[in-house]
Amino acid sequence: xxxxxxxxxxxxxxxxxxxxxxxxxxxxxxxxxxxxxxxxxxxxxxxxxxxxxxxxxxxxxxxxxxxxxxxxxxxxxxxxxxxxxxxxxxxxxxxxxxxxxxxxxxxxxxxxxxxxxxxxxxxxxxxxxxxxxxxxxxxxxxxxxxxxxxxxxxxxxxxxx
Numbered sequence: 001x002x003x004x005x006x007x008x009x010x011x012x013x014x015x016x017x018x019x020x021x022x023x024x025x026x027x028x029x030x031x032x033x034x035x036x037x038x039x040x041x042x043x044x045x046x047x048x049x050x051x052x053x054x055x056x057x058x059x060x061x062x063x064x065x066x067x068x069x070x071x072x073x074x075x076x077x078x079x080x081x082x083x084x085x086x087x088x089x090x091x092x093x094x095x096x097x098x099x100x101x102x103x104x105x106x107x108x109x110x111x112x113x114x115x116x117x118x119x120x121x122x123x124x125x126x127x128x129x130x131x132x133x134x135x136x137x138x139x140x141x142x143x144x145x146x147x148x149x150x151x152x153x154x155x156x157x158x159x160x161x
Contacts, residue, residue, distance in 0.1 A: 039085040040124035041069065044098050044111075049080045050134025052100055052109045058084050059101075060113040065090040068111065084111065093118035097130035109134060 049071060058066035066086035074081045086092075095116030102109050122128070 037087040037089060039066065039087055042084050042086060042122055043125070043127040044082050044084070044131050045074065045077065045079045045127070045129075046082060046098075046100065046131050046133050047079055048133040048136060049082065050100055050102075050109055050136050052082070052111070052134065056108065057110040058086060058113065059110055060090070060092070060115065065113065082111070091121040092116075094120045094122055094126070095130070096122065096128060097132070098128055099132040100134035102135070 052068065052071065054068050054070055056068040057064045058068065066084050069083040069085045071083075072081045073079075092113060093116040095118040097114045097116065099112045099114070100109055101112045
């Protein structure tokens with residue numbers, strides 16, 4: 001009887017540990033959010049979204065105010081269309097702008113909102129037109145190398161007397 005009771009406690013401990021590991025894995029992969037706040041959707045179009053993914057954070061002043069719901073390609077304007085779900089308690093002026101930013105040097109990308117100064121606020125279903133695309137590291141390196149090649153070789157050192 002005593003051995004059977006210990007087996008139940010060990011089994012229970014293993015199940016709780018496994019559940020904790022699954023919870024941490026989902027949190028680390030940004031697949032689980034425990035926000036039960038009501039939300040409203042906003043749309044935005046970007047020329048280049050880089051590595052932005054659905055469920056990525058939408059932040060303002062470093063505070064998570066929502067999540068990216070979906071990303072689609074608009075074949076008429078040839079731009080990426082991003083739908084975001086912002087928590088209803090956060091309201092932003094109509095002239096707010098969006099940027100795709102990176103957390104850390106090679107970290108995950110998120111959308112940053114810079115609030116404007118308009119008297120009217122964004123409503124559900126509105127589209128934000130003032131957007132700045134992601135900075136793609138490969139493009140920056142390519143531009144740097146192209147500019148260096150265009151400059152030509154470095155001038156020869158002056159002859160010493």
